[in-house]
Structures are given as C-alpha cells and as structure tokens.
Amino acid sequence: MEFLVRVETRLPDELPEYERADLLAHEAARGRELVAAGTLRHIWRLPGRLANVAIWSAGSVEELHDALVSLPVWPYAEIEVTALAAHPLTQAVDKAV
Amino acid sequence: MEFLVRVETRLPDELPEYERADLLAHEAARGRELVAAGTLRHIWRLPGRLANVAIWSAGSVEELHDALVSLPVWPYAEIEVTALAAHPLTQAVDKAV
Amino acid sequence: MEFLVRVETRLPDELPEYERADLLAHEAARGRELVAAGTLRHIWRLPGRLANVAIWSAGSVEELHDALVSLPVWPYAEIEVTALAAHPLTQAVDKAV
Amino acid sequence: MEFLVRVETRLPDELPEYERADLLAHEAARGRELVAAGTLRHIWRLPGRLANVAIWSAGSVEELHDALVSLPVWPYAEIEVTALAAHPLTQAVDKAV
Amino acid sequence: MEFLVRVETRLPDELPEYERADLLAHEAARGRELVAAGTLRHIWRLPGRLANVAIWSAGSVEELHDALVSLPVWPYAEIEVTALAAHPLTQAVDKAV
Amino acid sequence: MEFLVRVETRLPDELPEYERADLLAHEAARGRELVAAGTLRHIWRLPGRLANVAIWSAGSVEELHDALVSLPVWPYAEIEVTALAAHPLTQAVDKAV
Amino acid sequence: MEFLVRVETRLPDELPEYERADLLAHEAARGRELVAAGTLRHIWRLPGRLANVAIWSAGSVEELHDALVSLPVWPYAEIEVTALAAHPLTQAVDKAV
Amino acid sequence: MEFLVRVETRLPDELPEYERADLLAHEAARGRELVAAGTLRHIWRLPGRLANVAIWSAGSVEELHDALVSLPVWPYAEIEVTALAAHPLTQAVDKAV
Amino acid sequence: MEFLVRVETRLPDELPEYERADLLAHEAARGRELVAAGTLRHIWRLPGRLANVAIWSAGSVEELHDALVSLPVWPYAEIEVTALAAHPLTQAVDKAV
Amino acid sequence: MEFLVRVETRLPDELPEYERADLLAHEAARGRELVAAGTLRHIWRLPGRLANVAIWSAGSVEELHDALVSLPVWPYAEIEVTALAAHPLTQAVDKAV
Numbered sequence: 001m002e003f004l005v006r007v008e009t010r011l012p013d014e015l016p017e018y019e020r021a022d023l024l025a026h027e028a029a030r031g032r033e034l035v036a037a038g039t040l041r042h043i044w045r046l047p048g049r050l051a052n053v054a055i056w057s058a059g060s061v062e063e064l065h066d067a068l069v070s071l072p073v074w075p076y077a078e079i080e081v082t083a084l085a086a087h088p089l090t091q092a093v094d095k096a097v
Numbered sequence: 098m099e100f101l102v103r104v105e106t107r108l109p110d111e112l113p114e115y116e117r118a119d120l121l122a123h124e125a126a127r128g129r130e131l132v133a134a135g136t137l138r139h140i141w142r143l144p145g146r147l148a149n150v151a152i153w154s155a156g157s158v159e160e161l162h163d164a165l166v167s168l169p170v171w172p173y174a175e176i177e178v179t180a181l182a183a184h185p186l187t188q189a190v191d192k193a194v
Numbered sequence: 195m196e197f198l199v200r201v202e203t204r205l206p207d208e209l210p211e212y213e214r215a216d217l218l219a220h221e222a223a224r225g226r227e228l229v230a231a232g233t234l235r236h237i238w239r240l241p242g243r244l245a246n247v248a249i250w251s252a253g254s255v256e257e258l259h260d261a262l263v264s265l266p267v268w269p270y271a272e273i274e275v276t277a278l279a280a281h282p283l284t285q286a287v288d289k290a291v
Numbered sequence: 292m293e294f295l296v297r298v299e300t301r302l303p304d305e306l307p308e309y310e311r312a313d314l315l316a317h318e319a320a321r322g323r324e325l326v327a328a329g330t331l332r333h334i335w336r337l338p339g340r341l342a343n344v345a346i347w348s349a350g351s352v353e354e355l356h357d358a359l360v361s362l363p364v365w366p367y368a369e370i371e372v373t374a375l376a377a378h379p380l381t382q383a384v385d386k387a388v
Numbered sequence: 389m390e391f392l393v394r395v396e397t398r399l400p401d402e403l404p405e406y407e408r409a410d411l412l413a414h415e416a417a418r419g420r421e422l423v424a425a426g427t428l429r430h431i432w433r434l435p436g437r438l439a440n441v442a443i444w445s446a447g448s449v450e451e452l453h454d455a456l457v458s459l460p461v462w463p464y465a466e467i468e469v470t471a472l473a474a475h476p477l478t479q480a481v482d483k484a485v
Numbered sequence: 486m487e488f489l490v491r492v493e494t495r496l497p498d499e500l501p502e503y504e505r506a507d508l509l510a511h512e513a514a515r516g517r518e519l520v521a522a523g524t525l526r527h528i529w530r531l532p533g534r535l536a537n538v539a540i541w542s543a544g545s546v547e548e549l550h551d552a553l554v555s556l557p558v559w560p561y562a563e564i565e566v567t568a569l570a571a572h573p574l575t576q577a578v579d580k581a582v
Numbered sequence: 583m584e585f586l587v588r589v590e591t592r593l594p595d596e597l598p599e600y601e602r603a604d605l606l607a608h609e610a611a612r613g614r615e616l617v618a619a620g621t622l623r624h625i626w627r628l629p630g631r632l633a634n635v636a637i638w639s640a641g642s643v644e645e646l647h648d649a650l651v652s653l654p655v656w657p658y659a660e661i662e663v664t665a666l667a668a669h670p671l672t673q674a675v676d677k678a679v
Numbered sequence: 680m681e682f683l684v685r686v687e688t689r690l691p692d693e694l695p696e697y698e699r700a701d702l703l704a705h706e707a708a709r710g711r712e713l714v715a716a717g718t719l720r721h722i723w724r725l726p727g728r729l730a731n732v733a734i735w736s737a738g739s740v741e742e743l744h745d746a747l748v749s750l751p752v753w754p755y756a757e758i759e760v761t762a763l764a765a766h767p768l769t770q771a772v773d774k775a776v
Numbered sequence: 777m778e779f780l781v782r783v784e785t786r787l788p789d790e791l792p793e794y795e796r797a798d799l800l801a802h803e804a805a806r807g808r809e810l811v812a813a814g815t816l817r818h819i820w821r822l823p824g825r826l827a828n829v830a831i832w833s834a835g836s837v838e839e840l841h842d843a844l845v846s847l848p849v850w851p852y853a854e855i856e857v858t859a860l861a862a863h864p865l866t867q868a869v870d871k872a873v
Numbered sequence: 874m875e876f877l878v879r880v881e882t883r884l885p886d887e888l889p890e891y892e893r894a895d896l897l898a899h900e901a902a903r904g905r906e907l908v909a910a911g912t913l914r915h916i917w918r919l920p921g922r923l924a925n926v927a928i929w930s931a932g933s934v935e936e937l938h939d940a941l942v943s944l945p946v947w948p949y950a951e952i953e954v955t956a957l958a959a960h961p962l963t964q965a966v967d968k969a970v
Binding site: 292294351352353355356372373374375376377 | 389391448449450452453469470471472473474
Binding site: 435471 | 487489513516517520521523525526527528529530531532537538539540567568569570571572573574575577578581
C-alpha cells in the first residue's frame with residue numbers, strides 16, 4: 001500500500017541552535033534508513049517551508065503509523081496521510097521505466 | 098522540474114453516457130501518451146473519487162500548462178499544481194532503486 | 195484494513211421522483227450486499243442530511259475504491275476516505291464484546 | 292445514543308518527558324475503563340497523529356460530556372462530536388455479525 | 389435531548405413562483421405542527437437569508453432525523469446539527485422564568 | 486434583541502490549578518447574575534469542549550458587548566455573535582408554552 | 583442599531599439581458615429609497631465584483647431583515663450581516679465632522 | 680481612497696495589567712489623532728471581541744500602511760484591508776445627509 | 777496605485793464552442809488594450825487553470841473596477857483584488873532594471 | 874521561471890527590541906542582494922501587515938528554495954509559493970515597456 005504523506009515541521013522558537021541541528025541530523029539519518037527499508041519511496045521538498053511531501057509504502061496502516069512516529073521531528077510535526085489506490089496508467093508507467 | 102498535481106473531474110450530470118465513456122477513453126489514451134513522453138511520472142487514484150494525484154515532469158511551467166490543458170477532461174477538471182524541490186534524501190532513494 | 199468513509203449524496207433537482215426512488219432502492223440493495231460481504235462493517239446516518247459515515251473493510255485501497263464506485267449513488271456522491279490504524283484499546287474492545 | 296468523536300491531543304512542548312509518559316499511561320487506563328463500561332465502542336488511530344476517532348455510546352449528551360471530560364488528556368485535547376442516527380442498513384449489519 | 393439546528397434553504401432559480409409560495413406555505417404549516425408537538429422549541433431567522441437557527445427537542449437522533457426530513461424544504465435545505473448538553477446555569481434559568 | 490453567542494474558552498496551560506478553579510467559580514457566579522438579569526436566556530454546553538452556545542438578550546449591541554466583556558473568562562475566550570430576527574413561528578411557540 | 587452588511591449578487595447565466603438590466607434598475611431605485619429612509623447609511627463597491635459592503639441602520643433586526651428582503655436582487659444574493667457596537671472613538675468622529 | 684479595515688488585537692496572556700492598560704490608553708489617544716486627521720472616518724466595535732471594523736481614508740496605500748503601523752497595538756494586531764470603490768448610491772447618500 | 781488581481785474564469789458547460797472561442801478572442805484583444813493603456817502591468821497564467829494573476833495599475837479603485845468590468849469574461853469570472861503598498865526594496869528594484 | 878511568493882513574518886512577542894531591529898536590518902540587506910542578483914524581481918507590501926508579495930525568478934525550484942531559506946526572517950516566516958506560467962499577453966507587456 002502506498003500513501004501520500006505531507007510532513008510539516010514547526011520547531012519551537014526557543015529550541016537551542018545545537019539541539020535544532022542535532023534533531024535535523026537525526027531526522028536525515030532516520031530518513032536514509034526508511035529509504036533503505038523501502039518505506040520512503042519518493043520525497044520532495046515544498047519550497048520555502050520546512051516541509052516535504054512523500055510517497056510512503058507500508059504493509060499496513062499500523063506499519064505506516066509506526067514509521068511516521070519513528071521520525072525524530074514527530075513531536076513537532078503536522079502530518080497528513082492520504083491513502084492511494086493504484087491508477088490504471090501505472091502499468092504504462094512501469095513499462096516506460 | 099517536477100510538480101505534484103491533483104486533478105479532480107466533475108462531469109456534468111446531463112452528459113450522455115456514451116459521451117462520458119468516450120471522454121474517459123480519450124483521457125486514458127492521452128494519459129498513456131504523457132507517460133510515454135516522460136511527462137507523467139507517477140500517478141495514483143484517490144479512492145472513491147474521480148480524481149488522481151500525480152507527479153508531472155516538465156521543462157518549464159509553460160510546458161506543464163500545455164500538458165494539463167491537453168487532457169480531454171480539462172474543461173471539467175479542477176487542477177491544483179504544487180512546485181516541488183528535490184529533497185536531500187532523493188539521492189538515497191536513487192541509490193536504493 | 196479499515197477506513198472511515200463519509201458519503202454525502204446530492205441528487206440533482208431535476209431527477210424525476212420515480213428515478214430518485216429507484217436509485218435509492220438500488221442503493222439500499224447494494225448496501226445489503228456490501229454488509230453481507232463484510233465490506234461495510236458499521237454505518238450511521240448524519241441527521242438531517244442525505245449522508246452517512248461508515249467503517250469499510252477492504253483487502254486493499256483498490257478494493258475499497260471498487261466497492262465505493264459500485265454504489266448506485268456514486269455519480270452524485272461526495273466521498274471522503276480516511277485510512278485508520280488499529281488502536282491499542284481495540285484489544286480491550288474485543289474482549290469486552 | 293452513539294456519537295462519532297474525534298480527539299486530537301497536542302501536548303505542550305515544555306511538558307517533561309516523565310509527565311508525558313505518566314499522562315499517556317493514565318489515558319490508556321481510563322480508556323480501558325470506558326471500554327469496559329461500554330461507553331467506548333470502537334476506536335481507531337489516525338496514522339501519523341496523536342489522534343483517534345471513536346464511536347462513543349452514552350445515555351445522554353450530558354453523560355457523553357462527562358466521559359470526555361474524564362479523559363486525562365482533556366486539557367490538551369481538541370474534541371469534535373457528531374451525533375449519529377441509526378442507518379437502515381444497521382439491521383443488516385447486526386444479522387451479519 | 390436538545391439540538392442546535394441551522395437550516396438554510398436554497399430554492400432553485402427555475403422554481404415557478406406559485407410552487408415557491410406553495411412550498412413555503414407548507415413549510416410554515418409543518419413548522420406549526422412541530423411547535424405544537426414540542427419538537428421545535430425555539431426558532432429565529434438569520435437576517436437577510438432564507439435560513440433559521442432553532443432548538444429542536446427529540447427523544448433520539450433518529451426522531452430528530454425524521455422530523456428534519458419531514459420539512460417540505462428538505463430537498464433544498466442544507467442542515468447542520470449540533471448536539472447540546474445541559475449547562476449548569478440552566479437550573480438558574482429555569483428558576484428565573 | 487436576541488443574539489446567538491458561542492463562547493469558547495482556552496485557558497493557558499500555565500494557569501495554576503487554583504487560579505483556574507477560582508476563575509471558573511467567578512464565571513459561574515457572573516453567569517447566575519446574567520440569568521437573573523434576563524440577559525442570558527438559554528444556555529447549553531458543547532459536549533467535550535470548554536464552550537457553550539447561548540441566547541443572549543440585550544437592549545442594544547453596546548449592552549451585549551458590556552455583558553460579554555463582564556465575563557471573568559473574557560480574556561481567554563473566543564466569542565462569536567450572530568444577530569437574530571424573530572421568526573414567524575415564534576408566535577406559535579409562545580402559545581405552545 | 584447599525585449593521586455591516588455584505589451583499590454579493592450572482593445572476594444566473596441564463597437570465598436574459600433585458601431582465602438583467604431591468605433587475606439592476608429596480609435595485610438602484612430601491613437603493614435610493616433606502617438611502618432616503620435613512621436605512622442605508624454608507625455603501626461601497628467591492629472592486630471587480632457585483633458586490634457591495636454597506637452600513638445599514640434599523641430599529642430592530644426584524645426591520646433590517648425586511649429591508650434586505652425588499653431588495654430586488656435578494657433571490658440571487660448572498661448576504662452576510664454583522665451586528666456593530668458603537669466604538670468609544672465615535673464621539674471623536676462626530677465632533678470631527 | 681477609502682478602505683474597510685478590520686483590526687483584531689490579541690494581547691499576550693503574560694502582559695502585565697498596567698502595561699495592558701497603558702497600551703490601550705495610547706491606542707485610544709492615537710485613534711483620536713487619526714480621527715482628527717480625517718484618516719479614521721467611521722469605526723465600530725465587533726461585540727464580544729477586542730476588535731473593530733472601520734473606514735479609513737488615505738491618499739495612497741502607503742499612507743494607509745503608515746497609519747496602521749502607527750497604532751500602538753500593531754505588534755499584537757491581525758489587520759485585514761479591503762479596498763473600496765465608490766458606489767453609485769453614494770451620491771444619494773450625500774444628498775440625504 | 778497597484779493591485780494584485782486574481783481572475784479565474786468558469787465558462788458554463790453549455791456555452792457553444794464558437795461562442796467560447798469568440799469570447800476568449802475578445803478577452804485577448806481587451807487585454808492588449810489594457811496593456812497598451814498601462815493598466816495591466818504584469819500578467820501570469822496559473823498553470824492548469826483558466827486563471828491568471830496580474831498587477832494592475834489605476835488612478836483610483838473606481839478606475840480599477842471599471843477596467844475589470846470591461847473584461848469580456850467578467851460575467852463568468854471570480855475576481856479577487858488586493859491593494860498593494862510600495863515596498864522599500866522597490867527603489868533597489870528600479871535601480872537594478 | 875517565475876514564482877509568486879507571499880512571505881508573512883510573525884516575530885515572537887518576547888524578541889528583544891534590538892534583536893528585532895537587527896533582524897529586520899539584515900532582512901533588508903539580504904533583500905537588496907537578491908534584487909541585485911535578479912532573483913527578486915518585483916515586491917510589494919501588504920498594507921497593515923508584516924508581509925509582502927513578490928515575484929521571484931530562479932533557474933529551478935531548488936534555487937528558489939535556497940533563496941527563500943537565506944532570508945534572515947525565514948525561521949519566523951510563513952511562505953507560500955505559486956508557480957507561474959508566461960501569459961500570452963506578456964509579449965504585449967514587453968513591447969509596451
């Protein structure tokens with residue numbers, strides 16, 4: 001199953017600079033793990049924002065939830081999930097790749 | 098450049114059944130052409146709606162506009178475009194494929 | 195997988211009374227089939243509206259889409275789907291039943 | 292009477308970790324009591340959020356209010372209540388179980 | 389149980405004048421019956437709109453739904469229902485009357 | 486003149502428990518005075534929220550403003566006012582009482 | 583009592599040109615009467631729209647409703663009313679005139 | 680040029696009472712100056728809120744901006760500006776005064 | 777004075793193809809006149825929509841209104857106007873050109 | 874490529890006055906650099922707000938993101954980006970300049 005997920009992070013103003021840098025470094029590391037695990041399939045930045053949209057793949061909604069909660073920025077993030085169904089054109093896409 | 102595009106189609110109630118079928122057949126054919134051209138990179142259905150979200154690739158915003166306007170359902174579609182920036186994790190994604 | 199689905203139907207003013215009755219009768223019949231198939235697990239009316247909220251169960255998002263599209267009122271319906279994850283309390287609920 | 296209730300909790304950033312853990316433990320315990328009492332009939336998590344949707348049953352709106360206010364997270368929660376009416380298909384659902 | 393109900397009616401432009409007058413006359417008559425039955429407890433007009441807010445009383449949400457559906461303007465109405473709980477001040481109000 | 490007024494209170498997280506209790510006690514006392522004065526005519530709780538909807542009566546909008554500002558929770562409240570016009574059915578309501 | 587009123591008119595596409603002109607002529611005439619009566623105190627156009635914002639004065643909300651309903655465009659208008667209270671600076675304004 | 684301006688002020692909870700009183704006193708004084716200068720033409724309170732709507736007159740949008748920024752509450756205010764065009768009825772209004 | 781104006785056109789489904797083409801041709805011609813007159817200073821298409829955003833210049837809000845109403849698509853357009861103030865950086869922009 | 878970008882800044886109440894002045898001075902300096910670099914093509918203030926709308930030009934969405942993130946107010950800014958396509962009238966505009 002695939003999901004369109006929008007993650008927007010709002011770090012508190014009072015977060016010290018080194019904690020902020022540390023948090024974002026951990027976030028990047030966790031992101032690489034999720035990519036390696038095949039959970040995070042595609043990801044893009046929303047320009048001008050501390051936000052991304054991405055395609056997540058998971059065996060169940062529970063698995064997706066666990067993956068999202070594992071993000072270091074989770075306590076500061078607003079996350080919106082949209083379930084996606086395969087589109088008839090997908091077959092054409094797969095051939096084209 | 099890549100764009101997140103949401104297309105939702107609302108066909109008029111009074112559209113005869115055969116025109117509706119014809120329109121959707123032309124839409125599917127045009128979709129396959131856009132996939133073959135590399136313009137339509139990924140596409141998913143929004144469950145329960147005559148709507149999709151997709152990743153479109155175009156050399157410019159003008160090219161994107163021309164591609165969207167070429168959709169047979171365009172006169173009946175509500176289209177929302179979001180410009181996307183590459184995300185640092187994308188490199189990790191490309192290695193993982 | 196379970197989904198929270200809200201279906202709101204807006205029949206066109208010009209739909210003749212007998213077509214309206216016929217459509218709603220077919221809708222009820224299709225609803226009973228979906229209940230029998232275990233797809234429609236719980237359903238409630240939103241008071242004062244031609245609308246319901248329900249818990250749908252499906253093996254995949256594609257299956258859910260096909261079930262929603264099979265509703266006779268689908269061309270006139272506005273449908274919103276929310277993917278649901280199991281909640282830790284669910285186990286307690288199952289024991290309580 | 293049954294109600295669709297959405298509870299979203301936003302814990303303050305400055306809440307110490309042990310208070311947070313304590314609060315959520317009390318919340319789970321209260322949830323189990325409400326399940327045992329038949330007040331909380333079904334509950335699901337909204338993936339990626341500290342939020343749930345649930346079906347609550349109460350003898351009156353006052354009883355529902357008292358149950359919601361008894362949640363330990365109540366001071367931090369945004370709660371939306373929708374009154375539900377029985378749907379004609381419910382009888383079919385009951386037979387199917 | 390009491391409910392705050394907002395009813396806004398949008399009659400189709402093409403409704404002939406006499407049908408409009410007839411519909412509104414039936415609506416007023418049905419309103420008087422609901423008042424007599426104690427279902428419609430308080431009602432006010434929203435100035436400048438074909439809309440009202442009212443306090444409805446019903447033994448259950450199903451009864452409320454049946455009463456709302458019995459309104460002649462129902463096919464043209466947008467109806468929003470909010471369940472109400474008694475307020476501690478109500479006792480003071482009752483003494484004051 | 487009558488007004489539909491919705492008052493939602495959001496007390497700051499850092500308000501000490503005894504100040505909170507004190508504030509709400511003063512609020513209740515002020516509410517009883519407004520009921521006795523005939524200003525607060527009907528009041529209901531919105532279930533699950535620190536919020537109410539009420540019918541306020543005042544000789545002018547200025548009088549209404551002064552009454553609302555006199556609420557102890559006013560600095561923490563979000564208040565929405567809707568002017569109400571008498572409805573033709575009101576006469577029927579008065580006879581029914 | 584004074585009210586801020588926003589009136590936006592959406593004439594149906596199929597209204598013949600002469601009926602449209604006739605309707606707007608009647609609207610202007612009725613507007614002049616309401617100005618003469620002191621009901622319509624100030625009025626401005628919202629640029630680019632068939633819409634205005636105005637300050638209306640009436641002895642009661644019922645009087646305001648009757649005045650708004652007397653507008654020839656009423657069946658096609660979306661009207662929003664906001665009750666206004668005198669501001670302490672008003673006295674200064676009156677002296678300045 | 681005239682503008683409809685809505686100013687809503689949200690003072691921080693932690694602002695000491697005497698600073699709050701001081702700020703509002705300066706605000707009133709600045710308001711009287713703007714009235715005397717002919718910039719603030721009409722002003723009303725929104726009942727139950729620390730908010731007003733007003734008609735501002737300025738030689739240019741830059742002048743309007745400077746006047747709004749000169750308000751002592753500006754750092755705490757949410758300000759919405761709507762440009763207004765003269766309405767054909769205005770001439771009738773001027774004659775009626 | 778300059779204004780940010782968003783114009784979105786929704787042509788009725790039943791508009792014959794040649795009328796649609798004719799209307800859009802007149803729209804383009806009128807646009808060229810407004811450019812020549814210095815009223816329309818910058819204009820861009822919103823990709824995928826029959827919509828544009830543009831910077832309009834006018835001596836007054838009334839002049840802007842007259843220019844917008846002169847657009848052949850006006851009866852079918854939804855128009856939003858935002859008044860703009862010069863920004864301190866504008867001087868830098870002018871030097872850079 | 875050109876983008877319509879809206880930047881609204883909300884400085885924290887507790888930011889000391891000299892830090893606020895310093896931040897805004899750096900913001901102005903960075904703005905002048907972006908103008909000199911041809912990235913910031915047009916900019917206007919939204920009257921009454923600490924906000925601007927501007928036309929940004931960049932070789933890619935990534936370049937735009939980097940430019941926006943380089944703004945000193947970025948941690949406090951809410952930024953909305955809209956991709957723009959050239960409009961057929963642009964050619965006419967270029968001739969008119």
